[in-house]
Amino acid sequence: MPVILGPDGPSLGGFVCPATIVQAELWKTGQLKPGDLVRFRAISLAQARAMEDALDRFIDTLQGDPPTLPAAPVREDPILRTAPVCRADGDRYLLVEYGPNVLDLNLRIRVHALESQLRGAQLRGILDITPGVRSLHIHYDARFLSREALIEALDACEQRIPDLDDIVVPSRVVHLPLSWDDPATQLAIRKYMQGVRPDAPWCPSNIEFIRRINGLDSLDEVRRIVFDANYLVLGLGDVYLGAPVATPIDPRHRMVTTKYNPARTWTPENAVGIGGAYLCVYGMEGPGGYQFVGRTVQMWNTWRSTREFEPGTPWLLRFFDQIRFEPVSATELLEIRDSFPHGRYPLRIEQQDFRLKDYHAFLAATATESAAFKRRQQEAFDAECERWARAGANSPIQPADEFIAPPLEDSVPEGCRPVCSPVTASVWNIAVETGQRVEAGQKLLVLEAMKMEIAVASPAAGTVERLNCIPGALVMAGQQLVTLRQEVRT
Numbered sequence: 001m002p003v004i005l006g007p008d009g010p011s012l013g014g015f016v017c018p019a020t021i022v023q024a025e026l027w028k029t030g031q032l033k034p035g036d037l038v039r040f041r042a043i044s045l046a047q048a049r050a051m052e053d054a055l056d057r058f059i060d061t062l063q064g065d066p067p068t069l070p071a072a073p074v075r076e077d078p079i080l081r082t083a084p085v086c087r088a089d090g091d092r093y094l095l096v097e098y099g100p101n102v103l104d105l106n107l108r109i110r111v112h113a114l115e116s117q118l119r120g121a122q123l124r125g126i127l128d129i130t131p132g133v134r135s136l137h138i139h140y141d142a143r144f145l146s147r148e149a150l151i152e153a154l155d156a157c158e159q160r161i162p163d164l165d166d167i168v169v170p171s172r173v174v175h176l177p178l179s180w181d182d183p184a185t186q187l188a189i190r191k192y193m194q195g196v197r198p199d200a201p202w203c204p205s206n207i208e209f210i211r212r213i214n215g216l217d218s219l220d221e222v223r224r225i226v227f228d229a230n231y232l233v234l235g236l237g238d239v240y241l242g243a244p245v246a247t248p249i250d251p252r253h254r255m256v257t258t259k260y261n262p263a264r265t266w267t268p269e270n271a272v273g274i275g276g277a278y279l280c281v282y283g284m285e286g287p288g289g290y291q292f293v294g295r296t297v298q299m300w301n302t303w304r305s306t307r308e309f310e311p312g313t314p315w316l317l318r319f320f321d322q323i324r325f326e327p328v329s330a331t332e333l334l335e336i337r338d339s340f341p342h343g344r345y346p347l348r349i350e351q352q353d354f355r356l357k358d359y360h361a362f363l364a365a366t367a368t369e370s371a372a373f374k375r376r377q378q379e380a381f382d383a384e385c386e387r388w389a390r391a392g393a394n395s396p397i398q399p400a401d402e403f404i405a406p407p408l409e410d411s412v413p414e415g416c417r418p419v420c421s422p423v424t425a426s427v428w429n430i431a432v433e434t435g436q437r438v439e440a441g442q443k444l445l446v447l448e449a450m451k452m453e454i455a456v457a458s459p460a461a462g463t464v465e466r467l468n469c470i471p472g473a474l475v476m477a478g479q480q481l482v483t484l485r486q487e488v489r490t
């Protein structure tokens with residue numbers, strides 16, 4: 001299902017982005033409402049620039065009409081350069097990519113070096129620079145900095161990058177409390193089994209799934225690896241506020257998993273999970289797909305500055321920090337989470353540096369053990385996938401593309417009023433039953449759409465005359481969910 005990502009948000013994310021809406025057309029997305037139809041048309045960079053100039057004139061003068069799309073579509077090659085790869089991302093963004101799509105700390109250090117050089121150049125028109133694991137995303141204002149000039153500046157920055165072995169980056173060791181297999185993550189798994197996919201191979205225990213797919217002997221071995229590992233933060237803002245993407249420095253600690261498919265509709269704030277070879281701490285409640293190992297403290301602190309959250313930087317972690325987890329009970333974590341945002345639970349933080357030269361020497365010294373760990377892991381991963389294929393569990397059962405929707409306007413008995421669905425969604429759960437009296441504003445049921453949970457409240461006091469849906473059912477926008485007999489006020 002295509003999604004238009006509107007305003008800038010967190011720095012990293014999991015959507016595949018095949019196209020970008022040009023600057024001059026963004027205003028249209030603010031006019032969209034449910035039921036509208038959208039069609040995309042390819043245009044050239046020159047056309048996009050001309051439309052932006054025309055839109056600026058229209059706004060300045062408030063005369064005439066906004067610019068319109070050219071009649072004939074124009075397709076341009078998005079690959080602007082191949083070494084490194086530079087991708088056009090609409091008319092105001094550029095994506096630089098290094099190397100193959102593999103986990104390689106050398107590539108992350110090179111991205112850091114390019115980012116440092118580009119920031120040092122202080123080019124007029126640069127709005128934002130966002131590093132990824134092997135990429136650099138650049139947001140620029142084309143009215144002050146052309147794409148051509150930006151690419152020339154990037155070439156100059158490339159020439160100034162020193163030998164990677166000579167690069168040293170600050171790397172704090174941040175010790176975080178972790179409640180192993182926390183009750184909040186167990187609740188998220190139960191909700192997933194109830195409303196999304198009860199037969200998923202990672203249910204009912206994500207930790208057992210991690211053990212099995214990595215070829216480990218016991219759940220204790222999974223736990224030992226998580227608490228022994230130093231997780232190096234490679235990215236921040238993985239969909240959520242300040243959420244780190246991190247990977248163990250030691251390849252022998254680098255467990256791999258698949259992600260949830262479909263994704264969860266709910267994840268508790270600051271849950272800790274593993275997806276692919278990466279670890280993530282969720283910055284806030286929301287959807288998600290990483291396999292849970294536990295829960296920790298807040299990654300973001302909007303309202304207070306503390307020793308850990310300095311003024312102007314409400315995020316906890318920095319690029320190249322190393323996360324070390326320390327075990328606490330679920331009860332202790334709740335107390336810690338209550339105190340930490342107020343500065344009453346100081347974290348242990350050690351100042352260090354990360355040297356790529358030293359890392360290369362460590363890899364060489366542990367190469368034999370790392371290779372054996374990887375072989376065992378790959379064999380277990382392949383065996384797990386083979387089991388899925390035999391059981392028909394490679395992918396969840398998808399609903400039919402076509403379905404017969406019930407009428408949107410059923411008959412309503414005299415003295416009753418319908419409570420209708422605001423969106424097309426599935427019914428997550430129903431909180432009332434036939435014959436039950438409800439107050440105005442009381443939750444009747446919860447819908448789930450695009451990883452969001454939407455509560456439907458009673459519009460008035462009354463009695464539930466009829467339930468017109470069941471949990472798990474797909475309902476259309478405007479469809480009657482509940483028939484409510486209103487109370488007669490005298």
